[in-house]
Amino acid sequence: xxxxxxxxxxxxxxxxxxxxxxxxxxxxxxxxxxxxxxxxxxxxxxxxxxxxxxxxxxxxxxxxxxxxxxxxxxxxxxxxxxxxxxxxxxxxxxxxxxxxxxxxxxxxxxxxxxxxxxxxxxxxxxxxxxxxxxxxxxxxxxxxxxxxxxxxxxxxxxxxxxxxxxxxxxxxxxxxxxxxxxxxxxxxxxxxxxxxxxxxxxxxxxxxxxxxxxxxxxxxxxxxxxxxxxxxxxxxxxxxxxxxxxxxxxxxxxxxxxxxxxxxxxxxxxxxxxxxxxxxxxxxxxxxxxxxxxxxxxxxxxxxxxxxxxxxxxxx
Numbered sequence: 001x002x003x004x005x006x007x008x009x010x011x012x013x014x015x016x017x018x019x020x021x022x023x024x025x026x027x028x029x030x031x032x033x034x035x036x037x038x039x040x041x042x043x044x045x046x047x048x049x050x051x052x053x054x055x056x057x058x059x060x061x062x063x064x065x066x067x068x069x070x071x072x073x074x075x076x077x078x079x080x081x082x083x084x085x086x087x088x089x090x091x092x093x094x095x096x097x098x099x100x101x102x103x104x105x106x107x108x109x110x111x112x113x114x115x116x117x118x119x120x121x122x123x124x125x126x127x128x129x130x131x132x133x134x135x136x137x138x139x140x141x142x143x144x145x146x147x148x149x150x151x152x153x154x155x156x157x158x159x160x161x162x163x164x165x166x167x168x169x170x171x172x173x174x175x176x177x178x179x180x181x182x183x184x185x186x187x188x189x190x191x192x193x194x195x196x197x198x199x200x201x202x203x204x205x206x207x208x209x210x211x212x213x214x215x216x217x218x219x220x221x222x223x224x225x226x227x228x229x230x231x232x233x234x235x236x237x238x239x240x241x242x243x244x245x246x247x248x249x250x251x252x253x254x255x256x257x258x259x260x261x262x263x264x265x266x267x268x269x270x271x272x273x274x275x276x277x278x279x280x281x282x283x284x285x286x287x288x289x290x291x292x293x294x295x296x297x298x299x300x301x302x303x304x305x306x307x308x309x310x311x312x313x314x315x316x
Contacts, residue, residue, distance in 0.1 A: 008065045008069050011073060015041070019034075058269075058273070062168070064160060071114075075107065116199060125279065
């Protein structure tokens with residue numbers, strides 16, 4: 001297990017500590033400790049991804065753990081601030097129905113996006129996270145952190161300062177936090193809707209078809225890219241009967257093969273993250289390389305490179 005994966009795992013291990021201290025009314029400043037630990041856990045979400053990309057340590061195990069850890073962490077924080085009573089009365093989120101509505105929306109968004117990614121993965125398609133999702137997660141982290149800090153203020157600070165001042169501060173802070181939570185929920189709706197619209201092709205693709213086939217909405221994109229791609233429709237079983245030196249690769253195809261050789265792995269995520277291709281272009285290039293006979297068809301959920309570096313250097 002590499003360092004980024006250990007950091008991701010630590011985020012999961014911090015969650016029981018957050019829950020314990022947030023609910024431990026018998027410990028002085030317990031909710032402050034819970035808030036600090038929660039913030040540290042949130043920061044690990046950015047640190048593990050940064051290290052994985054910087055040192056080329058992105059793994060399937062890391063992707064699996066990272067997705068679970070993110071969702072469990074934010075859901076834990078939301079449930080605590082919405083369900084756990086403060087001073088034995090009501091939760092810190094007021095009005096309480098606002099918190100219930102927000103958590104339902106946020107949970108629904110996460111389940112829908114996860115289902116979409118699962119459908120895409122079953123067809124050999126990798127749906128990369130977008131900037132909207134990252135901004136959404138950041139706002140959610142900030143919102144929950146501030147509410148937990150507010151809970152600390154109510155339980156440990158409120159009674160030791162002037163009552164009139166405490167009441168004014170409580171009202172102002174509560175109103176600001178309500179606005180932030182509403183903003184986080186609206187951003188959640190927006191990012192989820194835009195993610196679904198942008199990747200709606202997944203729902204239009206037959207289970208046994210490629211991501212690009214029979215996609216009428218991408219006809220214009222295909223026409224724009226026909227001039228930059230060599231549409232070589234040679235089947236794998238016929239490659240041995242032809243002179244491979246006559247096959248001309250486009251610049252995008254060369255970049256893809258060289259990236260696969262460099263990472264010793266064939267994956268759409270390499271094309272998207274390392275080269276910067278869109279999910280549409282990555283899928284199209286993968287289809288072309290399969291037709292040429294340089295990559296295999298999907299076996300399970302993976303592909304294999306059908307050419308060695310020596311053969312590539314010699315023939316192309």
